[in-house]
Amino acid sequence: MDIRKLLHEYWGYDSFLPYQKQAIEEVMAERDSLTILPTGGGKSLCYQLPALIREGMAVVVSPLISLMKDQVDSLKEMGISSDVWNSSLTVEGKRSIEKKIRQGDIKILYLAPEGLQNNNTKQMLQSVDISFFVIDEAHCVSQWGHDFRPLYRSELATLKELFRGCGIHAFTATATKVVQRDIIKQLNLREPALLEGYMDRPNLTYRVNLREGDNIGRITSILKLHEGQPGIIYCRKIDDVNKYSEQLRARGFENLRYHAKLDDEERHNNQTAFKGEKINLMIATIAFGMGIDRSNIRFIVHTNMPKSTEAYYQEVGRAGRDNLPSFCYMFYSAKDYRNHIYWIERDTKRGDVNKDKLNQIYNYCAVPGCRHKALVEYFGQKYKGDGCGACDYCLGEVELIEDAANISTTIMKCVMGVRRFGGGHIADVLYGKETERVRQYNHQSLETFGSMHESPSVKYIRNIIEQMVGQGILERDPEYQTLSVTQKGKDILEGKIMPVLAKPPVVVRTREIMRGRRERINEYASSYDANLFNKLKQKRSEIAQRIGKPAYVIFHDRALMEMAARKPLTEENFLSISGVGEAKLEKYGEIFINIISGYVSGNTTEN
Numbered sequence: 001m002d003i004r005k006l007l008h009e010y011w012g013y014d015s016f017l018p019y020q021k022q023a024i025e026e027v028m029a030e031r032d033s034l035t036i037l038p039t040g041g042g043k044s045l046c047y048q049l050p051a052l053i054r055e056g057m058a059v060v061v062s063p064l065i066s067l068m069k070d071q072v073d074s075l076k077e078m079g080i081s082s083d084v085w086n087s088s089l090t091v092e093g094k095r096s097i098e099k100k101i102r103q104g105d106i107k108i109l110y111l112a113p114e115g116l117q118n119n120n121t122k123q124m125l126q127s128v129d130i131s132f133f134v135i136d137e138a139h140c141v142s143q144w145g146h147d148f149r150p151l152y153r154s155e156l157a158t159l160k161e162l163f164r165g166c167g168i169h170a171f172t173a174t175a176t177k178v179v180q181r182d183i184i185k186q187l188n189l190r191e192p193a194l195l196e197g198y199m200d201r202p203n204l205t206y207r208v209n210l211r212e213g214d215n216i217g218r219i220t221s222i223l224k225l226h227e228g229q230p231g232i233i234y235c236r237k238i239d240d241v242n243k244y245s246e247q248l249r250a251r252g253f254e255n256l257r258y259h260a261k262l263d264d265e266e267r268h269n270n271q272t273a274f275k276g277e278k279i280n281l282m283i284a285t286i287a288f289g290m291g292i293d294r295s296n297i298r299f300i301v302h303t304n305m306p307k308s309t310e311a312y313y314q315e316v317g318r319a320g321r322d323n324l325p326s327f328c329y330m331f332y333s334a335k336d337y338r339n340h341i342y343w344i345e346r347d348t349k350r351g352d353v354n355k356d357k358l359n360q361i362y363n364y365c366a367v368p369g370c371r372h373k374a375l376v377e378y379f380g381q382k383y384k385g386d387g388c389g390a391c392d393y394c395l396g397e398v399e400l401i402e403d404a405a406n407i408s409t410t411i412m413k414c415v416m417g418v419r420r421f422g423g424g425h426i427a428d429v430l431y432g433k434e435t436e437r438v439r440q441y442n443h444q445s446l447e448t449f450g451s452m453h454e455s456p457s458v459k460y461i462r463n464i465i466e467q468m469v470g471q472g473i474l475e476r477d478p479e480y481q482t483l484s485v486t487q488k489g490k491d492i493l494e495g496k497i498m499p500v501l502a503k504p505p506v507v508v509r510t511r512e513i514m515r516g517r518r519e520r521i522n523e524y525a526s527s528y529d530a531n532l533f534n535k536l537k538q539k540r541s542e543i544a545q546r547i548g549k550p551a552y553v554i555f556h557d558r559a560l561m562e563m564a565a566r567k568p569l570t571e572e573n574f575l576s577i578s579g580v581g582e583a584k585l586e587k588y589g590e591i592f593i594n595i596i597s598g599y600v601s602g603n604t605t606e607n
């Protein structure tokens with residue numbers, strides 16, 4: 001069967017995204033495989049399409065139970081028979097699905113991992129014709145991954161044994177080389193084909209800034225910039241979620257909260273409201289998002305530094321799944337590092353792995369350089385091209401300190417001169433501020449006292465010191481918070497390596513930058529008819545509400561934008577919109593074409 005034809009007929013796409021075709025061919029060949037495709041890379045299509053062609057039923061195992069139902073809803077909308085099998089099914093429900101399975105009426109079955117520990121389920125699966133297994137979120141089986149789930153691993157370990165001769169295809173969006181090897185080992189994959197998509201997500205613009213105070217001013221500016229667009233603000237603590245939610249509401253930004261301490265009903269309602277596009281702004285802990293498959297999230301704000309680069313990559317991965325431009329802002333501070341390290345040092349088993357990961361994300365924050373390049377390289381790949389045009393560094397928002405070698409030498413000399421003091425005090429000494437503490441230790445007589453007096457503020461110096469900690473030039477004592485010079489620092493002092501430091505932003509510049517960003521975003525937004533887009537969106541949400549499914553399963557924003565730009569009036573033209581397949585044409589073609597034609601003729605008569 002022609003895979004392109006199926007792609008067009010069911011998914012309404014004319015071409016594959018990078019790597020999709022190879023991944024499909026791997027699944028078609030009866031050989032185990034491990035595929036790493038970044039978010040937005042169209043991972044699920046890589047196994048859903050072969051499932052249509054291959055004899056028997058494909059079984060997809062995923063630890064994200066809440067996502068399964070959405071996936072199945074999407075498949076059903078496209079006219080593909082599929083169902084979910086998990087412990088929440090009633091006896092009646094199970095019986096009816098089992099009947100369909102035995103009749104060969106289901107092409108794709110989503111299975112909760114605990115199903116593989118249940119003997120009845122196991123026997124039932126062993127007695128039917130299975131085309132292949134898919135292990136989704138495969139990084140969760142590796143203890144070197146960022147989201148290790150021991151149960152997921154033990155539930156899957158015997159799969160190869162139980163279903164001999166059945167291909168296993170592991171999929172994940174994030175896996176370093178070490179994690180890749182571990183997945184292959186843990187799942188007992190036999191000579192697997194390994195396909196690694198390019199990890200870069202060019203549609204995301206990354207910005208990282210040192211956090212100052214509660215940051216509410218800067219968050220407000222970001223929200224103004226993205227007014228009316230769907231977004232998530234992530235907080236580390238539940239208290240912060242409540243605090244930001246309240247403060248932002250008081251400033252006129254409608255939002256909902258999501259965290260573990262809300263009662264089940266509120267949590268569920270808030271999640272549904274966000275998925276159903278009834279609310280656009282969610283303030284949440286990182287627990288939110290696992291079960292969210294809203295494809296048009298336009299911005300994500302991290303109010304704290306995540307615990308690892310993988311975690312960050314996955315959390316921002318929730319933005320721009322439709323591959324349209326989306327924006328990621330992260331604010332970090334030394335306090336975040338301390339909070340993470342506190343928990344990491346209490347974990348005797350995986351402390352070292354996690355500490356390493358923490359140092360790397362801190363380094364990512366502190367090193368001025370292309371963010372896209374840094375992320376891609378973290379996953380062991382080479383960045384293609386130079387200058388992404390979509391990060392604070394490449395957009396010229398980061399200005400480098402010209403005499404970084406001198407500045408860092410001055411700071412290190414001061415660190416060595418004061419001995420065993422924290423960053424705040426060291427910044428005071430460098431700025432030449434005669435605090436009580438400075439006098440108490442007679443630090444005003446140090447050679448470095450006041451040597452950075454030309455700097456705009458103490459805060460400015462504090463920011464540079466923090467960059468040096470993040471880059472591993474200085475080291476902070478975990479208990480006393482005092483600073484010392486590392487080996488890397490000594491290498492800089494000896495002129496063996498050249499440091500790279502960024503000028504901390506000062507208030508005026510930040511405003512200019514914000515203005516610049518606004519202009520760029522407006523330029524992008526003017527390429528389609530926004531009034532028509534809103535009308536189409538309104539209809540989509542009406543339908544979504546009526547059928548009780550998330551809006552994106554009907555059409556993605558991208559498809560609506562294309563409709564609003566190209567204004568198709570015939571079925572044939574409508575079918576040519578990316579994301580419109582036969583099933584969707586049949587179901588929704590008339591409704592949407594009517595809106596477009598009503599809109600077009602309304603506009604002409606007005607003229």
Ligand SMILES: [Zn+2]
Pocket residue numbers: 369370371372373387388389390391392393394395
């Ligand atoms: Zn860049």
